[in-house]
Amino acid sequence: MGFPDRIERTVELAHPPAAVWAALTTAEGLAAWFGDEAMIDLRPGGAAQMRFTSGYLVGMRVERVEEPRVFGFTWRLAELQGDDPRRTYVEFTLEPAGAGTRLTVVETGFAQLPEDAHRKAYDTHTEGWSRELGELADYLDAS
Amino acid sequence: MRPDIEAVAEQVFTALADPTRRAILAALASAGPATATDLAARLPVTRQAIAKHLVLLAEAGLVTAEPGERRRVRYRLRSAPMRVAQQFLAALARDWDGPLEALKDHLDRSARVLTATPPRETSGHHERGPEPERGHHNDRSQDRNP
Numbered sequence: 510m511g512f513p514d515r516i517e518r519t520v521e522l523a524h525p526p527a528a529v530w531a532a533l534t535t536a537e538g539l540a541a542w543f544g545d546e547a548m549i550d551l552r553p554g555g556a557a558q559m560r561f562t563s564g565y566l567v568g569m570r571v572e573r574v575e576e577p578r579v580f581g582f583t584w585r586l587a588e589l590q591g592d593d594p595r596r597t598y599v600e601f602t603l604e605p606a607g608a609g610t611r612l613t614v615v616e617t618g619f620a621q622l623p624e625d626a627h628r629k630a631y632d633t634h635t636e637g638w639s640r641e642l643g644e645l646a647d648y649l650d651a652s
Numbered sequence: 653m654r655p656d657i658e659a660v661a662e663q664v665f666t667a668l669a670d671p672t673r674r675a676i677l678a679a680l681a682s683a684g685p686a687t688a689t690d691l692a693a694r695l696p697v698t699r700q701a702i703a704k705h706l707v708l709l710a711e712a713g714l715v716t717a718e719p720g721e722r723r724r725v726r727y728r729l730r731s732a733p734m735r736v737a738q739q740f741l742a743a744l745a746r747d748w749d750g751p752l753e754a755l756k757d758h759l760d761r762s763a764r765v766l767t768a769t770p771p772r773e774t775s776g777h778h779e780r781g782p783e784p785e786r787g788h789h790n791d792r793s794q795d796r797n798p
Binding site for chain 1: 750756
């Protein structure tokens with residue numbers, strides 16, 4: 510125990526699941542509370558993206574669409590580099606609670622280990638820089 | 653067999669907790685592979701102390717030793733363990749509380765707009781709907797992603 514793989518939060522919202530669903534799964538809804546701009550192709554495998562005020566752009570892949578109960582997507586951590594294949598999975602679960610909604614968000618995958626292949630890719634990538642710089646030097650020497 | 657992800661993160665954070673090792677890793681990251689002698693010329697630490705730290709870092713898998721010129725060993729930073737540690741930090745840096753609060757506010761505002769009575773809406777004195785607050789909430793969502 511120590512490496513946090515899973516983050517979970519539950520909030521009670523005084524609005525029916527249909528309203529919460531729209532806020533989570535439409536470009537208009539996402540842009541109103543989460544990102545600054547958003548687009549979404551709402552179907553499993555569909556692409557979505559959000560741009561934040563900072564200019565940071567994050568691509569997402571829609572994974573689960575079970576209106577109005579479950580919405581899931583994967584996305585990349587801002588801290589990881591562009592070629593990093595790892596993604597975390599975010600799943601929203603909506604349960605009716607009186608006139609409102611109990612919303613649970615679970616994000617998992619923080620503790621996934623890069624596969625050996627990925628590890629190799631990192632090292633190759635790093636070595637790639639030295640090699641490519643060497644090739645550039647050779648190229649310049651030759652011309 | 654999968655190496656223990658926690659052990660990898662611990663080795664990175666242990667290495668970073670020491671100012672000399674931090675300086676060595678930073679030097680390798682910024683200027684590429686170097687020998688203990690190279691590093692001693694750049695850092696205010698004796699060559700012996702640097703060599704000792706490099707052995708520890710190599711054992712932890714944070715640097716790799718490779719043959720360099722004139723039979724001197726060169727050390728190269730290994731990025732894979734750093735990426736594991738990065739994921740640990742990513743989990744700590746992830747903020748869902750801010751966005752969920754913003755979601756709550758957004759739903760409240762939308763509901764107010766829907767239930768607002770027509771006379772108020774057309775009087776011209778009413779406060780506007782969600783627009784003025786938008787920037788504020790977007791600032792918050794900005795916090796979780798640089």
